[in-house]
Amino acid sequence: MNFFFEVLIGGLLSGVMYALVALGFVLIFKASGVFNFAQGAMVYLAALSVVGCMEHGAPLWLAIILAFIIMTLFGIATEKFVLRKLVNQPPITLFMATIGLAFFIEGLAPMVFGSEPRALEIGIVDEPIEAILESANMVISKFDLVASGVAAVLVTVLALFFQYTRVGRALRAVADDHQAALSIGIPLQHIWAIVWGVAGFVALVAGMMWGARNGVQFALTFTALKALPVLILGGFTSVPGAIVGGLIIGASEKLAEIYIPPVMQSAFGGNFGGIEGWFPYVLALLFLLVRPEGLFGEKHIDRV
Amino acid sequence: MLYREAGQFKTTYAADQQLFPIRQDRLGVIALLAIGFVGVPLFASEYWFSAILIPFLVFSLAALGLNILTGYAGQLSLGSAAFMAVGAYAAYNFQLRVEGIPILVTFIMAGLTAAGVGILFGLPSLRIKGFYLAVATLAAQFFIVWCLTKFPWLSNNSSSGVISTQKMFIFGHEFDSPREKYLLVLSIVVFLSLAAKNMVRSSTGRAWMAVRDMDVAASVIGIRLMPTKLLAFAVSSFYCGVAGALYAFCYLGSVEPDGFSLELSFRILFMIIIGGVGSILGSYLGAAFILLLPIFLDIALPFFANLFGLPFSTATVSHIQVLVFGSLIMFFLIVEPHGLARLWQITKEKLRLWPFPH
Amino acid sequence: MSKQIGDVILDLQNISLRFGGVKALTDISFNVREHEIRAIIGPNGAGKSSMLNVINGVYHPQEGKIVFRGAQREKMEPHMAARQNIARTFQNIALFKGMTVLDNIMTGRITKMKASFVEHALWFGRAKKEELEHRKKVEEVIDFLEIQHIRKTPVGRLPYGLQKRVELGRALAAEPSMLLLDEPMAGMNVEEKQDMCRFILDVNDQFGTTIVLIEHDMGVVMDISDRVVVLDYGKKIGDGVPDEVKNNEEVIKAYLGAGH
Numbered sequence: 001m002n003f004f005f006e007v008l009i010g011g012l013l014s015g016v017m018y019a020l021v022a023l024g025f026v027l028i029f030k031a032s033g034v035f036n037f038a039q040g041a042m043v044y045l046a047a048l049s050v051v052g053c054m055e056h057g058a059p060l061w062l063a064i065i066l067a068f069i070i071m072t073l074f075g076i077a078t079e080k081f082v083l084r085k086l087v088n089q090p091p092i093t094l095f096m097a098t099i100g101l102a103f104f105i106e107g108l109a110p111m112v113f114g115s116e117p118r119a120l121e122i123g124i125v126d127e128p129i130e131a132i133l134e135s136a137n138m139v140i141s142k143f144d145l146v147a148s149g150v151a152a153v154l155v156t157v158l159a160l161f162f163q164y165t166r167v168g169r170a171l172r173a174v175a176d177d178h179q180a181a182l183s184i185g186i187p188l189q190h191i192w193a194i195v196w197g198v199a200g201f202v203a204l205v206a207g208m209m210w211g212a213r214n215g216v217q218f219a220l221t222f223t224a225l226k227a228l229p230v231l232i233l234g235g236f237t238s239v240p241g242a243i244v245g246g247l248i249i250g251a252s253e254k255l256a257e258i259y260i261p262p263v264m265q266s267a268f269g270g271n272f273g274g275i276e277g278w279f280p281y282v283l284a285l286l287f288l289l290v291r292p293e294g295l296f297g298e299k300h301i302d303r304v
Numbered sequence: 305m306l307y308r309e310a311g312q313f314k315t316t317y318a319a320d321q322q323l324f325p326i327r328q329d330r331l332g333v334i335a336l337l338a339i340g341f342v343g344v345p346l347f348a349s350e351y352w353f354s355a356i357l358i359p360f361l362v363f364s365l366a367a368l369g370l371n372i373l374t375g376y377a378g379q380l381s382l383g384s385a386a387f388m389a390v391g392a393y394a395a396y397n398f399q400l401r402v403e404g405i406p407i408l409v410t411f412i413m414a415g416l417t418a419a420g421v422g423i424l425f426g427l428p429s430l431r432i433k434g435f436y437l438a439v440a441t442l443a444a445q446f447f448i449v450w451c452l453t454k455f456p457w458l459s460n461n462s463s464s465g466v467i468s469t470q471k472m473f474i475f476g477h478e479f480d481s482p483r484e485k486y487l488l489v490l491s492i493v494v495f496l497s498l499a500a501k502n503m504v505r506s507s508t509g510r511a512w513m514a515v516r517d518m519d520v521a522a523s524v525i526g527i528r529l530m531p532t533k534l535l536a537f538a539v540s541s542f543y544c545g546v547a548g549a550l551y552a553f554c555y556l557g558s559v560e561p562d563g564f565s566l567e568l569s570f571r572i573l574f575m576i577i578i579g580g581v582g583s584i585l586g587s588y589l590g591a592a593f594i595l596l597l598p599i600f601l602d603i604a605l606p607f608f609a610n611l612f613g614l615p616f617s618t619a620t621v622s623h624i625q626v627l628v629f630g631s632l633i634m635f636f637l638i639v640e641p642h643g644l645a646r647l648w649q650i651t652k653e654k655l656r657l658w659p660f661p662h
Numbered sequence: 663m664s665k666q667i668g669d670v671i672l673d674l675q676n677i678s679l680r681f682g683g684v685k686a687l688t689d690i691s692f693n694v695r696e697h698e699i700r701a702i703i704g705p706n707g708a709g710k711s712s713m714l715n716v717i718n719g720v721y722h723p724q725e726g727k728i729v730f731r732g733a734q735r736e737k738m739e740p741h742m743a744a745r746q747n748i749a750r751t752f753q754n755i756a757l758f759k760g761m762t763v764l765d766n767i768m769t770g771r772i773t774k775m776k777a778s779f780v781e782h783a784l785w786f787g788r789a790k791k792e793e794l795e796h797r798k799k800v801e802e803v804i805d806f807l808e809i810q811h812i813r814k815t816p817v818g819r820l821p822y823g824l825q826k827r828v829e830l831g832r833a834l835a836a837e838p839s840m841l842l843l844d845e846p847m848a849g850m851n852v853e854e855k856q857d858m859c860r861f862i863l864d865v866n867d868q869f870g871t872t873i874v875l876i877e878h879d880m881g882v883v884m885d886i887s888d889r890v891v892v893l894d895y896g897k898k899i900g901d902g903v904p905d906e907v908k909n910n911e912e913v914i915k916a917y918l919g920a921g922h
Contacts, residue, residue: 035435085638092380093637095435096577099570100633107627115619225566228439270456278450281443285428288440292431317797318790499783506782506789507768507775514758514769521756524718525836526744526773535779582760 006138007258008251013144015250016151017213020206021227022234022242023155024199029236030175031195033091034083037098040224041105042200046071047207047216051120052113060122064204071204075196084189106221117217122208147209154205155243158198167194175237229284235294244295249280323501340490345483353482354555360595361489362551367575367587368500369543374573375582376504377536378516379429379437383444384572387541388548389564390418390448392467393458395549399470400460407472407479411492411549418545419538421448426537430530433519445566452561459561468558485554492550496543501584503539512536513582574629578636580645589644597632598625667888668696671872672717672840677726679712679896686712687723690898692891694840699866699873701883703907704893705916710876711753713893714842717874718743718750745773749838751829753845753876759818763828766817767803770835771796803831807861823854830861840872841865847879855879859886884908892916 021043028036049067050060058066082101086094126143133139162168173181174191182188210220230249234241253276260279261272312327314320324330348357370384394417398410405413425444429437452458452465459465472479472488479488503509511532514522523529552559571594579590605624609616640646672694679687687709694700702710715721716728719738728735730746749770758766775796777788804810807827812820817828826846833841846862847855863886865871877883883890884904892900892907894916900907907913 082634082638089637089641092434092438093641095380095438096573097634097637099573100630100637103570103626103630103633105630107623107625107630111620111623111627115623225442228442232436232439268455270454272454274450274454278443278446281439281446285440285443288428288432288436292436317794317801321793321797502785502789503779503783506785506793507772507777508779508782510761510765510769511772513761513765514772517758517760518756520720520740521752521758522769523740524720524744524750524756525770525832526741527769528741539779 002137004255006140007254009138009140010144011251011254012247013141013148013250014254015230015247016144016148016243017206017209017246018223018226018230018250019243019246020147020151020154020202020209021223022230022246023158023239024202024206025227025231026234026236026239026242027158027202028195028199031171032083032174032192033094033178034098035091035095035236036101036199037095037224038078038102038105039199039203039227040221041102041109042071042074042203043207043210043223044216044218044220045074045105045109045207046200046204047120047211047220048109048113050204050208050211051118051216055114055118064208067204068201071200072197075200076193079189079192079196083192102221102224106218110218115218117215120208120211120216122212124212126213143213147213150205150209151243154202155239158202158239161198167191171195226280229280231294232284233287233295235296238294238296241294241296249283252283253279321505323498323505337494340494341487345487348483348486350482353486356595356599357486358482358489358555359551360592361486361493362547362555363572363575363591363595364588365493365496365550366544366547366572367579367591368497368584369540369547370572371576371579371581371584371587372500372504372512372543373536373540375576375580375586376509376516377512377533377540379426379533379536380434381441381444381540382438382566382569382573383425383441383448384544385564385566385568386445386448387418387422387544388551388568389452389559389561390421390541391415391545391548392552392559392564393452393561394418394545395553396467396469397458397460407474407553411546411553414549415542415546418548419542422537422541422544423534426534426541429533429537442566445569449561449564452564464560464562466558466560467552469553472553479554489550489554492546496546497584500543504584508535574633576643577633578643580643581641583642583645585648586643586645589648593644594629597628601625601628667698670694671696671731672874673727673729674717675727675729677713677716677723677728679709679716679721679723685896686721687716687893687896690726690893690896692898692901694872694874695889696872697866697870698888699862699875699886701875701877701887701890702893703877703880703883703890704899707895708893709896710893711844712896714750714844714874714876718748718842744836747836747839748842749833749836749840750842751826751833751844751846753848755822755825755829757817757825757829757832760816762814762816763809763820763831764800764804764813766828767800767831767835768796770803770832771799773836799837800835803835806834806864807831823850826850826854826858827861830858834865837869838871840874843873843875843877845876845878847877847882855882862886 021039024039024042025036028034028039046067049070050063053063053066054060078101082097083094086097124143124146126141128139129142129145162172170181170186170191171194173184173186174188178188206223207220210223214220226249230242230245232245233248234243234245256279257273257276260275264272314325319325324333344357366384366388369387370381373379373381391414395410395414398405398413399407421444425441428440432440459467479485504512511522511527514525514527515529515532519529522532548564575590575594576587577590578593579588580586601624602621605621606616636643670693674693675691677687677690678685690713702713704710712721716723719740719742722737758769761769775792777792781787781789804813807830809824809827809831812824817825820828830843830846843862847858850858859882862873862875866873875883875887887904889902890900890904890907891898892910892913899916900910900913902910
């Protein structure tokens with residue numbers, strides 16, 4: 001039982017990391033209806049910018065600020081040169097454009113900052129928390145705990161930002177109805193640029209967490225792929241959905257990885273590891289069949 | 305002056321509904337086929353067959369399969385490579401386990417197996433659309449590749465799922481030279497392209513396009529959405545499956561599950577975006593473009609680097625390749641969403657008027 | 663009028679439809695007789711389009727009975743309505759934008775085409791014969807609506823009025839026994855309206871098609887329809903021949919406001 005909880009908690013904590021990436025998706029989708037496949041590539045770019053700047057002698061705090069500037073500029077450029085030109089195109093076209101964007105970043109970022117895997121030191125070590133190890137005999141990573149703290153702070157800040165600032169209100173208005181927002185004088189493109197900036201910031205936080213945990217390398221772009229089933233589970237438009245979805249995906253894939261292979265092995269023989277590679281997708285797919293709008297998404301009625 | 309339809313009057317509906325209603329198009333296609341079947345085999349070198357022509361045809365077929373699903377029926381899939389993998393492994397297993405099965409039957413069975421799997425993963429399309437569906441197809445991509453790696457029976461117990469394809473015999477003749485393989489692939493691809501063209505110009509294709517353009521209206525005029533979408537998934541996966549079998553048997557000779565990665569699925573998607581979504585010709589143009597671009601960059605980039613005296617590494621070439629792919633996708637979606645096929649069509653319309661455009 | 667109005671073929675009894683907490687239709691009953699032109703009128707948001715959507719199965723009412731040609735209908739999907747020869751057009755044109763006029767109208771005959779996709783792929787058996795047969799029928803519709811000149815044009819490039827006409831063509835191609843028209847004349851100029859009126863009357867007259875019509879132009883409605891049902895806020899407030907409805911107190915109130 002102890003082991004079960006250890007796996008469960010470990011899974012939940014890594015689910016928080018997925019949720020961090022999923023948050024970026026939700027922000028952009030809510031405000032502009034764009035499903036941004038490049039979010040994972042942006043995480044990669046953000047982490048690379050930080051280590052890149054540090055390699056050129058910048059201290060951590062400066063590197064973070066520089067990376068934030070890079071991400072914001074990048075977001076604004078994306079809005080201006082790509083998405084603005086695709087206004088009124090069907091969502092699926094925008095989606096494919098962001099796949100193109102993802103490739104663009106994945107080519108550009110390592111050209112600028114180098115492609116070899118590097119470690120990112122942000123002063124937190126990935127080791128078990130001793131108190132828990134001693135009292136409950138469970139291995140819970142200190143790093144994961146800090147990461148979930150960071151995620152909690154980020155979500156709170158975002159929620160406050162949306163709820164209480166002028167820009168936040170405008171953002172919500174835009175998310176609700178583009179036309180109506182435009183007609184009461186909210187500058188749409190301005191708002192979209194801000195959203196991309198915020199998404200860049202979220203990518204930066206996610207990139208630093210993931211980078212510090214697994215090293216800064218190309219595999220960071222795959223975090224986006226894991227965030228997709230999270231979104232399906234949580235609904236594309238819901239911030240709490242992204243968090244809950246992340247937790248469910250994180251916990252279930254770790255449990256599946258531990259408990260399914262032995263069963264399959266005794267049935268078929270051979271080695272059946274690596275289930276976490278597809279389990280979230282199949283889970284999301286099955287979930288879609290039951291509840292297509294996600295846990296927190298809104299049910300959509302087709303008007304004809 | 306040459307490309308004109310003036311004077312070609314259609315007096316029957318049959319004449320108006322031909323495969324290629326304009327005479328010059330008909331002649332053009334016949335000329336192309338003649339070159340493909342006679343001209344190329346006479347002159348092409350072994351390198352051309354095995355490094356360019358065969359992969360070009362195989363990828364055209366896969367792109368055609370994806371185009372049927374995405375371009376005509378409007379269902380985006382990010383799992384084409386997985387369906388190719390199903391085809392490749394099915395073909396291998398039919399050859400391995402069914403005594404004396406003819407190779408062409410094997411390819412058909414490979415396609416049918418892929419079609420079956422395609423229907424299974426197409427089921428969510430009944431409830432979800434757009435990028436929700438795209439994400440669902442990722443499940444196919446990862447799950448299928450994992451299965452092929454982990455179930456040893458599928459690869460006849462070879463390590464990490466690598467298979468080496470069997471020899472191909474048709475009426476006792478072995479197809480082993482690149483030239484013979486090329487002709488085999490060409491015949492299959494031409495046949496399947498004609499079949500696709502026939503489907504999309506008949507009520508099957510109209511039902512697909514109706515579902516793509518407006519599914520509520522489609523169901524109101526009596527189209528049943530479920531069978532229509534699933535048929536698109538089945539036919540599309542059939543094409544991808546056959547393409548996968550040819551990829552293994554006629555192009556590489558030995559494949560592993562990881563070769564059918566998400567990366568490959570994306571490449572096939574890029575082919576139809578650049579070539580032309582919803583165009584059969586576009587599938588060919590896109591495949592050629594995506595295949596030739598890296599070859600071109602491999603040659604051109606070092607040349608320019610030397611010219612300007614820039615430092616240069618192979619890693620940079622591959623980064624630039626990825627960057628160029630991404631830029632092109634965005635460029636085409638913004639500037640010409642119907643791809644190269646549309647550009648060709650515009651050229652033809654200009655030609656019709658040439659040299660008196662007013 | 664020369665035509666013979668027949669028996670009741672569609673009987674709607676106590677229909678109620680809700681979307682979550684929103685009541686779109688409340689306890690509505692009316693019927694449609696064979697060969698008649700039946701208009702549904704009412705202010706915006708009265709539930710007229712929802713009514714049509716209920717008739718051809720796009721929406722499923724929570725309460726009420728629908729009897730079509732003597733058979734009570736259980737939960738029905740739109741494609742089944744098409745198979746019972748009910749065709750319709752939409753308020754916001756619902757043509758297939760990527761296809762030509764000819765292909766759009768050809769889709770109207772899809773329920774009558776029996777060849778399988780294998781026959782289509784190999785172009786043998788019924789495939790070729792059917793295409794030609796149905797093309798002929800479709801050309802008749804094209805002639806009827808006087809749109810020969812645009813048959814190979816993608817519908818996305820056509821002006822609004824013509825798109826409306828093509829949509830009518832797609833519905834007619836199915837040779838429906840009942841035709842549901844959702845604001846067929848909205849956004850048209852006088853000339854286009856006259857053309858459309860002529861087509862509707864011709865269809866009704868020549869083919870005996872029963873027509874259920876939503877329209878805002880009162881002049882047109884009173885002119886061409888046999889009976890009119892009036893909805894307001896999802897409730898029925900009037901039903902009868904045009905003259906009756908015109909003088910109905912409640913209808914006047916709904917249209918002119920409570921002050922009058």
